[in-house]
Amino acid sequence: MEIHLQGIGHRYDALTVLEDVTLTVQEGETLALIGPSGCGKSTLLGILGGLLQPGSGRVTVDGTVPADCLNPLTYVFQDFALLPWRSVADNVSLALEHHALSAGERRERIAEVLRRTGLGDFAGAYPRQLSGGMRQRVGIARALAVRPAVLLMDEPLSALDAQTRDLLMEDFLDLWVRERTTAVYVTHNLGEALRLADRVAVLSRRPGRLREIVPLTIPQAERGTPAAQTELARLHDHLWTLIKDEARSAEREMADA
Numbered sequence: 001m002e003i004h005l006q007g008i009g010h011r012y013d014a015l016t017v018l019e020d021v022t023l024t025v026q027e028g029e030t031l032a033l034i035g036p037s038g039c040g041k042s043t044l045l046g047i048l049g050g051l052l053q054p055g056s057g058r059v060t061v062d063g064t065v066p067a068d069c070l071n072p073l074t075y076v077f078q079d080f081a082l083l084p085w086r087s088v089a090d091n092v093s094l095a096l097e098h099h100a101l102s103a104g105e106r107r108e109r110i111a112e113v114l115r116r117t118g119l120g121d122f123a124g125a126y127p128r129q130l131s132g133g134m135r136q137r138v139g140i141a142r143a144l145a146v147r148p149a150v151l152l153m154d155e156p157l158s159a160l161d162a163q164t165r166d167l168l169m170e171d172f173l174d175l176w177v178r179e180r181t182t183a184v185y186v187t188h189n190l191g192e193a194l195r196l197a198d199r200v201a202v203l204s205r206r207p208g209r210l211r212e213i214v215p216l217t218i219p220q221a222e223r224g225t226p227a228a229q230t231e232l233a234r235l236h237d238h239l240w241t242l243i244k245d246e247a248r249s250a251e252r253e254m255a256d257a
């Protein structure tokens, strides 16, 4: 499935947040969305997922949705959004409750995503018994249970410590990059963008405009190798150059506010 954004603009009352963003999320790609704080990344993700109607411009969707997909555009949130009184399996089940699945099909989907996210032994555990990384795995399992056509992720790792983040990133690669799930990934972390993405879309400071789309040609599987480090460092410098002045100005603006 592809999502096309054409001339997207958005404002919250007097605050213009996005201006003239034209961008296509391509089938099977992981697109990272980066830019300075407050430039409108989450707003753009909300527009991509149909949670928000853009003030101007058009969103169109192309392609067919697989027959077993229950929710084509599915979000993963940074704060996990788990219900503490429900077990891991029941939190995943939540995503399936309003769909016409038999009890057997539901059980099968839950078991499958728990296995794929490494939670097979934790079906009966409660969120308070899990580490932050495990909780975010539950959030991801819940998103995958509906077999989404596009995964929309808003800083899914930012609440986690660095080590857990690195481990989960490797699992992400297994889960969706190698399976070519279409994904949009909002992050502040250039390292995450460079590890996971096929392309990185860079927004300017608010009002967010598309500054550049940086394609990554090194396959994800090779990005951990020593041979890839020089090129990745070059891309990191390039991305940082694109956003640093904008980030500084945005920071000053926030400090003055």
Ligand SMILES: Nc1ncnc2c1ncn2[C@@H]1O[C@H](COP(=O)(O)OP(=O)(O)OP(=O)(O)O)[C@@H](O)[C@H]1O
Binding pocket: 012, 015, 017, 035, 036, 037, 038, 039, 040, 041, 042, 043, 044, 206
């Ligand atoms: N519902 C809302 N009502 C009013 N202003 C909003 C609303 N949502 C976001 N904003 C403001 O719009 C701007 C863009 O917000 P948004 O969350 O889209 O940016 P962001 O790039 O994701 O930010 P960050 O990097 O800090 O997470 C910010 O200044 C924010 O305070």
